[in-house]
Amino acid sequence: MAEVKLMKGNEVIAETAIRCGCDGYFGYPITPQSEVMETLMLRKPWEETGMVVVQAESEVAAINMVYGGASCGKKVMTSSSSPGISLKQEGITYLAGAELPCLVVDVMRGGPGLGTIQPSQSDYFQATKGGGHGDYHLIVLAPASVQEMSDFVALGFELAFKYRNPAMVLADGVIGQMMEKVVLPDYTPRWTEEEIEKISGSWALTGKKKNREHHVITSLELEAHRQEVFNEKLQRKYREIEANEVRYEAINCEDADYIFVAYGSCARICQKSIQLARQEGIKVGLLRPITLYPFPTQPISDLCSKVKGFMSVEMSAGQMVEDVRLAVNGRVKVDFYGRMGGVVPTPEEIVDALKNKFSI
Amino acid sequence: MTEEIIIAGFGGQGVLSMGKILAYSGIMQDQEVSWMPSYGPEMRGGTANVTVIISDERISSPVLNAFDSAIVLNQQSMDKFEPLVKPGGTLIYDPNGITHHPTRKDINIYQIEGTRLAAEGGNPKIFNMIILGGFLKVKPIINLDNLEKGLKKSLPVRHHNLIPMNIEAVQTGMDQLITVQKL
Numbered sequence: 248m249a250e251v252k253l254m255k256g257n258e259v260i261a262e263t264a265i266r267c268g269c270d271g272y273f274g275y276p277i278t279p280q281s282e283v284m285e286t287l288m289l290r291k292p293w294e295e296t297g298m299v300v301v302q303a304e305s306e307v308a309a310i311n312m313v314y315g316g317a318s319c320g321k322k323v324m325t326s327s328s329s330p331g332i333s334l335k336q337e338g339i340t341y342l343a344g345a346e347l348p349c350l351v352v353d354v355m356r357g358g359p360g361l362g363t364i365q366p367s368q369s370d371y372f373q374a375t376k377g378g379g380h381g382d383y384h385l386i387v388l389a390p391a392s393v394q395e396m397s398d399f400v401a402l403g404f405e406l407a408f409k410y411r412n413p414a415m416v417l418a419d420g421v422i423g424q425m426m427e428k429v430v431l432p433d434y435t436p437r438w439t440e441e442e443i444e445k446i447s448g449s450w451a452l453t454g455k456k457k458n459r460e461h462h463v464i465t466s467l468e469l470e471a472h473r474q475e476v477f478n479e480k481l482q483r484k485y486r487e488i489e490a491n492e493v494r495y496e497a498i499n500c501e502d503a504d505y506i507f508v509a510y511g512s513c514a515r516i517c518q519k520s521i522q523l524a525r526q527e528g529i530k531v532g533l534l535r536p537i538t539l540y541p542f543p544t545q546p547i548s549d550l551c552s553k554v555k556g557f558m559s560v561e562m563s564a565g566q567m568v569e570d571v572r573l574a575v576n577g578r579v580k581v582d583f584y585g586r587m588g589g590v591v592p593t594p595e596e597i598v599d600a601l602k603n604k605f606s607i
Numbered sequence: 608m609t610e611e612i613i614i615a616g617f618g619g620q621g622v623l624s625m626g627k628i629l630a631y632s633g634i635m636q637d638q639e640v641s642w643m644p645s646y647g648p649e650m651r652g653g654t655a656n657v658t659v660i661i662s663d664e665r666i667s668s669p670v671l672n673a674f675d676s677a678i679v680l681n682q683q684s685m686d687k688f689e690p691l692v693k694p695g696g697t698l699i700y701d702p703n704g705i706t707h708h709p710t711r712k713d714i715n716i717y718q719i720e721g722t723r724l725a726a727e728g729g730n731p732k733i734f735n736m737i738i739l740g741g742f743l744k745v746k747p748i749i750n751l752d753n754l755e756k757g758l759k760k761s762l763p764v765r766h767h768n769l770i771p772m773n774i775e776a777v778q779t780g781m782d783q784l785i786t787v788q789k790l
Contacts, residue, residue, distance in 0.1 A: 251634055253627070253630055253631050253634055253640065253642070253760070253761075278646075279646060364646070365646075420646070421643065421669065421670060424643070424644060424646050425641060425642060425643040425644075425669050426627065426630060426640075426641070426642035426643075427640065427641050427642070427666075427669075428634055428639065428640060512669070512670070515666075515667060515668050515669060515670075516667075516668040516670055517668075518667035518668060519667040519668035519671075520668075521667075522667065591670050593670070593671070593672035594667075594668050594671070594672065595672055595673070596672075
């Protein structure tokens, strides 16, 4: 059996990247995710697997290095926290527009602006509704444990290449900073030039051979109708992702009268709230979106006939609750409880909020 | 079994590493563990605390507002965490620097003079292990074999020669625990 380790979420991001054959990491330090690059620099993967690790001169430089690596069919990634992710948005929308696979890790902290270094989930809109300009989506995975920090690095790369689309791991300061048990994946070698040719040879910049046309990586198309055709192609891809890639976890939902909807660290806190509420005889369950885009609309919709209401619990002013409302579409009551500014809600206050808002 | 513990004191006292040793020792016993530090803009001399949970079951929230045990190493932490010990729970503290001693009547209270004992032993660095010994005397959730394994896992190999000294410090803590109030 693989060894069980005790590691921080951020350290696990770095370790798993090395193990799943990542070709390059480009980043710029920011709390609460600086351990990602610190771990990579300590591990020196360039000596072991040949993986490149660069501390870029800025977040903008880092995301454009990702653009360059991804253009060549390489498995590349960056990580940052909220203000740094804002700086990367231009690059992210270009990556989406050029249909390039890559992994972006966001360990969220409070905002707006430089905000605070404490945990937050106030970048849900930015992650799931765009962030940059133009009609695009990232595939957004929300880990709720250190083990999932590991699992979703591998899954993020897999989905990014499957759909030629940037994927994001959207964590928060709690998941990044906490230590838990983790079983890391076995080493997968980095792709050889031949493997890249096989996997991404139809589009990647692998060196023009005589027997093929030039590959052009761009997000620019000045002819409106051709751009619209491309937009329609992107939208078909997003519908396919929505049809095939929804992931969620339902906990104690079978007999529940009320459902918490929460992701990441809030989903963990809500599990404690469920224990407390059930001790008082209040039947509560948890619907935990694992993919925030595509959002688990149907599973929430399916619960509407069985429950009295939903309460979205977030470390934000109320962002994901909008998607919950769209899924519920007025059939039962949807309410919200959140904390902001880096304050992490306690299990007890979530139970109190449920009782207040639903007059239990 | 689930034990929800807060360890709180000054940065530099070894609060986070004590938590890490506890967590690793829990893994050595095949238990579920979580270790959640406060990570504010803190530095040596500022406050530091860590929530450690050791359980036979899947751990729900790593962030808590009520604790089975509080290990308190300065006055600010006493003010903050004495009220958060669950009724019937346990508070262990080093009286060094404490001006307002705990007053609750519904919890078990113990003292461990870690600062004094470490100074007398001539090695302030074993302070946190003395405290840990005091805790394990009250709450024997980790046996000494697994603690030694946990130490091996959490200390770099170059420091493994210090493990016997650390185990001795744990023993000192166990021997020197003072019961203030037992329910």
